[in-house]
Amino acid sequence: MLSRFNSQALGGRAKLDDVTQLLEKLKTDVDAKKLSNKQRLHLLEELKVHSRAVEHADPMFTKDGMRTLCRYAFDVGDDKSSREALRCIANTLLLQPPTRQLLIDLGYAPKAAEKLKSEDTDDEFLLSRILFLMTYDTDLDYGKLANEHHLADSINSALHRHARLYSKSTARRLSHCLPMQQPMQEMALSETLKLLFNVLHFYPDLAEQFSKSIPNIFKILVRRKIPTPPLQAPTCYLVNALINLDLEDHKGQQLKFLGMNAVFPKFDQKCNAEFLINILDNAIVAYPEAELDNQISPVLTLIRRIYEIAPKEVRKYMEWLLLPSDEERTRPLGKSDTLSSRLLRLSTSALTPSLRSNISTMMFELSDKDATKFVHNVGYGFASGFLLSNNIQMPENALEAHAMAQTEAGGGVPVNPITGQRLDREEPRDETPMTMEEKEREAERLFVLFERLKATGVMDVKNPVEEAIRSGRIEELPDDASD
Numbered sequence: 001m002l003s004r005f006n007s008q009a010l011g012g013r014a015k016l017d018d019v020t021q022l023l024e025k026l027k028t029d030v031d032a033k034k035l036s037n038k039q040r041l042h043l044l045e046e047l048k049v050h051s052r053a054v055e056h057a058d059p060m061f062t063k064d065g066m067r068t069l070c071r072y073a074f075d076v077g078d079d080k081s082s083r084e085a086l087r088c089i090a091n092t093l094l095l096q097p098p099t100r101q102l103l104i105d106l107g108y109a110p111k112a113a114e115k116l117k118s119e120d121t122d123d124e125f126l127l128s129r130i131l132f133l134m135t136y137d138t139d140l141d142y143g144k145l146a147n148e149h150h151l152a153d154s155i156n157s158a159l160h161r162h163a164r165l166y167s168k169s170t171a172r173r174l175s176h177c178l179p180m181q182q183p184m185q186e187m188a189l190s191e192t193l194k195l196l197f198n199v200l201h202f203y204p205d206l207a208e209q210f211s212k213s214i215p216n217i218f219k220i221l222v223r224r225k226i227p228t229p230p231l232q233a234p235t236c237y238l239v240n241a242l243i244n245l246d247l248e249d250h251k252g253q254q255l256k257f258l259g260m261n262a263v264f265p266k267f268d269q270k271c272n273a274e275f276l277i278n279i280l281d282n283a284i285v286a287y288p289e290a291e292l293d294n295q296i297s298p299v300l301t302l303i304r305r306i307y308e309i310a311p312k313e314v315r316k317y318m319e320w321l322l323l324p325s326d327e328e329r330t331r332p333l334g335k336s337d338t339l340s341s342r343l344l345r346l347s348t349s350a351l352t353p354s355l356r357s358n359i360s361t362m363m364f365e366l367s368d369k370d371a372t373k374f375v376h377n378v379g380y381g382f383a384s385g386f387l388l389s390n391n392i393q394m395p396e397n398a399l400e401a402h403a404m405a406q407t408e409a410g411g412g413v414p415v416n417p418i419t420g421q422r423l424d425r426e427e428p429r430d431e432t433p434m435t436m437e438e439k440e441r442e443a444e445r446l447f448v449l450f451e452r453l454k455a456t457g458v459m460d461v462k463n464p465v466e467e468a469i470r471s472g473r474i475e476e477l478p479d480d481a482s483d
Helices: 004-009 012-032 037-050 063-076 079-095 098-105 109-115 121-133 142-148 151-164 168-174 178-202 204-210 213-223 235-243 253-258 271-286 289-309 312-322 326-330 339-346 353-366 371-378 380-389 398-409 436-456 464-470
Strands: none
Touching: 012 037, 012 063, 037 063, 037 079, 063 079, 063 098, 063 109, 079 098, 079 121, 098 109, 109 121, 109 142, 121 151, 121 178, 142 151, 142 178, 142 204, 151 178, 151 204, 151 213, 178 204, 178 213, 178 235, 213 235, 213 271, 235 271, 235 289, 271 289, 271 312, 271 339, 289 312, 289 353, 312 339, 312 353, 339 353, 353 371, 353 380, 371 380
């Protein structure tokens, strides 16, 4: 028998011949059972090495090859042999997508779901990955797996086991050895969360079966230190999983399970929302702007979902964390280094097209979906584009209301309605008066702009230049007027 080192070095015809021989020996032993557990394990380890590259491993991707691997994984193998066979299957499904349907046609998908009941971390990692890969390019019915083969129960149990590692008592008792357990634990957790996300993405009606996992996912998320970068695995998968779950708890599953609301726990209703906003804050600083579209959009989506269902006190706290404060108005909004300013800058960034809409929508929602409050909170400069692009009627008195509201909130200090800056903090301008020709050009430019705005139909505006001419406030000057 070849050593693993030599097996890994094989290629071309030699690799193909070795894969063929290994599968033949394993297929023969399935029924004959003449090999010892050690010999059987050695053959599967050799095959696993070959399964890491698709080239010249064709016999593994056939129906006969898959049947042999599945029998060792689910039917006849001891624990160690079973895991080696599962590793071969996981590699095969990843490298050759057509084998996913082969596994289903052979009838082994239900057995994979049943085997996920195992409390072994390696089993969880391998089986969750296999079931996750079969969510793509197959006709597998995950509703049937959940209802008849306890898939939801197994996922809930796995997440409960992971959450126990984050309990305060366990953390104190095992703090000295937890770092040694983390890599495999976190890999298994990531695969289970990916599986959960995809199942609910394709089968949203199953969400209530996973409600018991909501408190466990929040527990793992909030009790982890924010990593660097902040949205690396499994943090990103924890966030993604929560997006598809029934956070509103329509059928009372969370309350029945915990006796409390898992999203807004009694001991601190705002803790989950606050932690997600901290992740958002850290992520905006940690990642290049060009990567933020993909990185932080799920966090923003989850924050918006939580705000939508939050109690009044939590909503006010989230508004305080995310909207510009009165202290920020010593400068134009978006110019400081606060979270709200960074969000406002991203809402106009050319590098974040999806994020632009997501941020502006969130700010609008934080303003009670009221256009006047929206202008009040972020300034006309940041609000106008969103309102126009979403066909939201701009209040005729938006600029006046914005200035008056800030006057009252700011203790009698007027605010620039365009920039959001306090007028008493604006730098004085030393401008040269416009010439008559410059005034005429500016009047023409404004006339054209208002005509274009009227043509959009978004706002019912009257052109001030046209109104001035009609009312007699503008008259034609004689040729020598410049003299």
